Amino acid sequence: MSGLLQQLFNGLVSGSFYALLALGLSVIFGMLGVVNFAHGAFYMLGAFGAFVLLDSAGLNWWLALLVVPILLGVIGMVLERAFVHRLMHLFPLYNFLLTFGIALILQDLIRLKYGVTSQPYPRPTILDGMVDLGVFTYPKYQVFVLVLSIVLSVLVWLVLTRTRVGMIVRASTERAELTQSLGIDVRRWVTPVFGFGIALAGLAGVLAAPMRAVNSEMGADLIIVIFAVVVIGGLGSVVGSVAAGYIVGMLTEFGNFYIPALSQILVFVLMALVLLLRPAGLFGREEGSPA
Amino acid sequence: MATKLKKAGALTATLAMGAVIAGCAGGGPESEGGKITDDAIKLGVITDLSSVYSELAGPNAVEAVKMAVEDFKAEHGDDAVTQNIEVTEADHQNKPEIANTTAREMYDRDGVDAIFDVPTSSAALAVANIAKQNQKMYFNIGAATTELTGAQCNPYTYHYAYNTHMLAHGTGKTVTEQGSKSWYIIYPDYAFGQDMNKSFTEAIKESGGNVVKADATPFPNDNFATFMTKAPTLTPKPDVLGTMQAGDDLVNVVNQYNEFGLQDKGINLAVGLMFDTDIASIGVKKLEGTLYTTPWFWNLDDRSREWADRFKQRTGTRPTFDHAANYSATMQYLEAVQRTGTDDADAIRKELDGHSFDDFFARNAQFRAADHAVTHDAYLAKLAKVKKESEVKEDFDFTKAVKKIPAEEAYMDAADSGCDMG
Known part of the structure; x- marks a missing residue:
């Protein structure tokens, strides 16, 4: 029994990364209608940001956790103003290609500077060791990652549902033109939302640095799964993408446990099933159905 | 041309x-006279x-x-x-x-x-x-x-x-003979990993040890939590976790082996194949004391x-x-x-x-x-114990030879190789 619980917990932890990344991707898609292919690259930049700050400035992980997402968020906003914005009125494929290109450029720049092997990153000392969770003990660091990701997801959900800003964002996600015609300036929220999504990816990257291999390709493998997560949760649905993140995390973990050879395709099997039975995603709403 | x-x-x-x-x-005619x-x-x-x-x-x-x-x-x-x-x-x-x-x-x-x-x-x-x-x-x-x-x-x-035989008969044999009899092997599910698993299992059995379980893991993979949590629950409890992963997957395994504190639970780590570049990526601190087999290292x-x-x-x-x-x-x-x-x-x-x-x-x-x-000859090597990464003064300066593995042991008998030159 405790074994099963432990696998469940493993799944939640790996789901934390999926959830944070899918959340950012989802918010960006909802607000801009842009599928951000560069999301994985910003996750990678987050991890590298932490590495560079530690390596060159001696800045510790806790500061990196604060500084790197903000920095990447600003870079994201600049990118949005400079490029993404200009292509938004065109066919979505243009922005898809743009962000894909940005991802390749970022990956190659990092590879040029740091090569192909991973960079070492130590765990913060306070989070070293294990914590007793009653049923089993678990690495402190991973528990911290899980808690932080849940707290962040809840915060984002509260902001979106309980504040005026959130209502505007949600309204423009659902019916941009209608919101516009009610006298709300939708456009001024586009850039910050894009930056926020990127910042979340960067944050996930900083969280990954001490436990995953830090190299230029780390985001490229992940992004495919994240797309599947977002589709399963329902494109543009915040709750959906977070929930799907944890579901996929647990699914992969159970797969690893019982049928390792299959574990990596399980997520795509689930995606296919969802598309077949609920094309709008588990939490998505069919176009035109009542709110 | x-x-x-x-x-x-x-x-x-x-x-x-x-x-x-x-x-x-193919240029043959041009070389008339010359060899x-x-x-x-x-x-x-x-x-x-x-x-x-x-x-x-x-x-x-x-x-x-x-x-x-x-x-x-x-x-x-x-x-x-x-x-x-x-x-x-x-x-x-x-x-x-x-x-x-x-x-x-x-x-x-x-x-x-x-x-x-x-x-x-x-x-x-x-x-x-x-x-x-x-x-x-x-x-x-x-x-x-x-x-x-x-x-x-x-x-x-x-x-x-x-080759995989050398790695297995260096690390697998020595670690088993030193008393870590029960192994839990995880290997990436492709040709190299399968070959490694086979060679290690042979070497471990020859040395009087046993493989409690061998699990194929997805490749590439960045999350090995399943296997880290599974290791202590196996019966009998393994003495050593043998990882056959390479490159970034190995980095992830070692990181997570450390996080899950398997060493404190009495499960040692043995690494199948490690290049100096892998060790630098993981950081010597996380690997200190690890035994591995190498045909050569620069500071030999x-x-x-x-x-x-x-x-x-x-x-x-x-x-x-x-x-x-x-x-x-x-x-x-x-x-x-x-x-x-x-x-x-x-x-x-x-x-x-x-x-x-x-x-x-x-x-x-x-x-x-x-x-x-x-x-x-090959070498069974051990990674230095360091307090801080900065103690490693030079590239790849972290290996000490523990034991020489004579060529006759490092390579299988030619008769067993299954080679027919024809």
Whole structure:
């Protein structure tokens, strides 16, 4: 029994990364209608940001956790103003290609500077060791990652549902033109939302640095799964993408446990099933159905 | 020659046909009287110039081959069989189909006499096949599979440096004999991992240990939590977790082994294959005290250091064992050409078969005639204990040899290899 619980917990932890990344991707898609292919690259930049700050400035992980997402968020906003914005009125494929290109450029720049092997990153000392969770003990660091990701997801959900800003964002996600015609300036929220999504990816990257291999390709493998997560949760649905993140995390973990050879395709099997039975995603709403 | 061929082909079909026929002759007619075809020795290095193995092999493997060429010329001066030695390089991106085409082009079109390196087992085997068809020399260095000197061996292919048997009989045997009898093995689910699992399981059983469980893991994979939590729940509880992962997957395994505190739960870590570049990526701190098997490391002794110093002057970095082996293999090949006075592959392999030697890389070494394994001593090594990463003053300066594994132990008996030279 405790074994099963432990696998469940493993799944939640790996789901934390999926959830944070899918959340950012989802918010960006909802607000801009842009599928951000560069999301994985910003996750990678987050991890590298932490590495560079530690390596060159001696800045510790806790500061990196604060500084790197903000920095990447600003870079994201600049990118949005400079490029993404200009292509938004065109066919979505243009922005898809743009962000894909940005991802390749970022990956190659990092590879040029740091090569192909991973960079070492130590765990913060306070989070070293294990914590007793009653049923089993678990690495402190991973528990911290899980808690932080849940707290962040809840915060984002509260902001979106309980504040005026959130209502505007949600309204423009659902019916941009209608919101516009009610006298709300939708456009001024586009850039910050894009930056926020990127910042979340960067944050996930900083969280990954001490436990995953830090190299230029780390985001490229992940992004495919994240797309599947977002589709399963329902494109543009915040709750959906977070929930799907944890579901996929647990699914992969159970797969690893019982049928390792299959574990990596399980997520795509689930995606296919969802598309077949609920094309709008588990939490998505069919176009035109009542709110 | 090659560009001429292309131009000719572009002119007319007839001309192209003529050129192709001339090309097929492969420069043979031009070498009338001389024993060196084209009056040049041409070496080709097929390696990973752009992706995961480009640091442990890659551009610096090419440099090592060039370095050997220069040393050979300097050593023999005017007595050298030829001063005209060319080195060409190609990126196979670790893909068998690219390695296949590239090897064909090198032998057929460019008149390459010997191919070196070729990391990644599947690509290595593809090139062995081409070497056999073309009857040209091939020294594999970067790949680990025993198939090269086993079922898929051939008279023109030699396997240098290391193989899965060496790794298993170094690490697997010693760790078991030291008292860690029960193993839990995790291996990536592809050719290399399966081969490693097989070799380790054999070595462990031979040494009186047992494998509690062996799990295939997805490849590539960044989350091994399932296996880390599973390890202590197995019955009997394993004494040691044997990881056969390589590269980034290995980095993830070691990180997570540490996080899940398996050492405190009485489960040691044994690593199947580790390159210096992997250790640097993980950080010595997380690996301190880990035992592993290596055919060579730069700080082994004075002879190795002397070469490593020259390598560093040239490249700015310390060599991995792949780099050292590329140099050594190139030197052995060139010396064989020097001794026989020809670059004819059949003459060279006859010269090399059974040849014993000793250099800074390969000690107690022999080109074994029966299966074409180039056998030599290997080392069981231990990583230094450090308080901080900054204690490692130099690239890859973290290895200590614990025990020499004599060539006879490091390599399986030629009779067991399953090789039939035909």
